Amino acid sequence: MVRGRTTAPAGLVLGHEITGEVIETGPDEYVLVPYADWNLLRFPDRDQALEKIMDLTMLSDILPTGFHGAVTAGVDSGIDAVGFEARGHGHGAQEAPATVLNSLMDLTTAGGSVGIPGLYVTGDPGAADEAARKGSLSLSLGTGWAKSLSFTTGQCPVMKYNRQLMMAILHDRIQIAKAVNAKAISLDDAPRGYAEFDAGAATKYVLDQRRHPTQQGCRRCHARG
Template identity: 55%
Template sequence: MTGNKAVAYKEPGKVELIDIDYPSFELQDGPGVNPANVGRTVPHGVILKTVATNICGSDQHMVRGRTTAPPNLVLGHEITGEVVEVGPGVEFIKVGDICSVPFNIACGRCRNCKERKTGICLNVNPDRPGSAYGYVDMGGWVGGQANYVLVPYADWNLLKFPDKDQALEKIMDLTMLSDIFPTGFHGAVTAGVGVGSTVYVAGAGPVGLAAATSAHLLGAAVVIVGDLNADRLAQARSFGCETIDLAEGGPAEQIEQILGVPEVDCGVDAVGFEARGHGHDAKEAPATVLNSLMEVTAAGGALGIPGLYVTGDPGGVDEAAKKGALSLSLGTGWAKSLSFTTGQCPVMKYNRQLMMAILHDKVSIAKNVNAKAITLEDAPRGYAEFDAGAATKYVLNPNGYLS
């Protein structure tokens, strides 16, 4: 039997490379697997040999101990792979195809999937609508930071790249299609970004940089990125963004220095529930980003909120935050008639168009997020450096496809 190594969460601040079973076309019991999913057969699935799988800020929330993730949960929902086995119910995907895997697991059969709401599929997670690989409370589908991974409903979920050689040449860009590029794009689209827009993106991590890239692709006139991390702000400036240093204070005054007015047309939250306040000694204050976005977004505007928020946070700053209850200035949002869009990005709504933009050289997402390939064995170092604030998107290379 072919061996399979994977990156697993062990305890707060610690991940390890462990041996796991080679995937089968039946869900097995294991860390985080919902009992109702154990024994579920997957004749519609394929097994992928992983080409690239990325470390995500959402993974980092679990690794910090900020969720209820159990020990030995195999991580990884950003997956690109080559098909090595197909189940008997797979009709169109073939062995040898190289494909992007949307991080949302979707059946393609339920009402929500048919309405393109693939982030809240009704049939893949017994706990709640919506699922993802290698993530807490998402049904227990094994993560993709491994040599091999099972993908269910393959004909529906997989985005096949049209030319294998071309895909491998652009793989560092294409690997971003599984999550952060569509997620950033979704944030920009739902914030209403269009030709001539002024945009404020809170957060210069990979999703924030992907949102800024997307705002440029959508025709924004000015894209402003705010963060407390100087290196990440420098990365945003490297592809034409204006930046504001939140260590120097809140965004309104700094936005006014750039635009002449203290507001923007569109706001994007690319931070989520571990947000910090403003100033040199900023402490965690999870409602800060949402409240500041409501302050600086023009009346009648919209907020795209791809940043992750949770219903269970053991490390929350108070009892309310531990349950995902934040002190939002909703009155501000109501008074300004602001629109809000939250939740998982429905990746399949955007990934094909963004693939075409990559293949035809309309965007350089890997360069913009400073993508760097490392080995699977180096994953613990990648997690540690990312947690320390590295302005890098770490791409794991489990099987040697990446140069």
């Protein structure tokens, strides 16, 4: 479900990048997503939106997720937006999915909160150890209890935040694309983008159909918009 690595139990309601059902239809630059129109966000001005389209693209994932973590964590807080793929430092470092959560419990002020929009799963065949494959992590829960910390977990309710975040972008209150080093790449460059991101590149890659290398002079691509 996440890069072909995780699974999902039957009957589980999923969100984030693993929501619902995707049906491939023809060439790989097009997919059909049933019922994808229920959470559309209308931009007030088309030209203004196009000028800030890279920032507005972040409304689909990174911006509302981080914002949700900050809102749910509060003031004296810590936010885990890393999730089950957290790793140690240095070359060849192994995955340590509980590292961020345990570090946050150490760092957060007593009586504070920890927001956890980072993705954690109930089944991960690609995990480093048997416990993590079942979603069981070695949490220092005693630390959290002793410091009277509160925790908020789960999927980000994007529709709760997307309009106010859109307006913040359009009124130059937020420059999220610059903050996360967003970069537009073509569909043909997608494998390279995924590989670099998995290797730790500090870049948010955005697939841009307009950058398709065969569009120039290609009647088929022009006909498809």
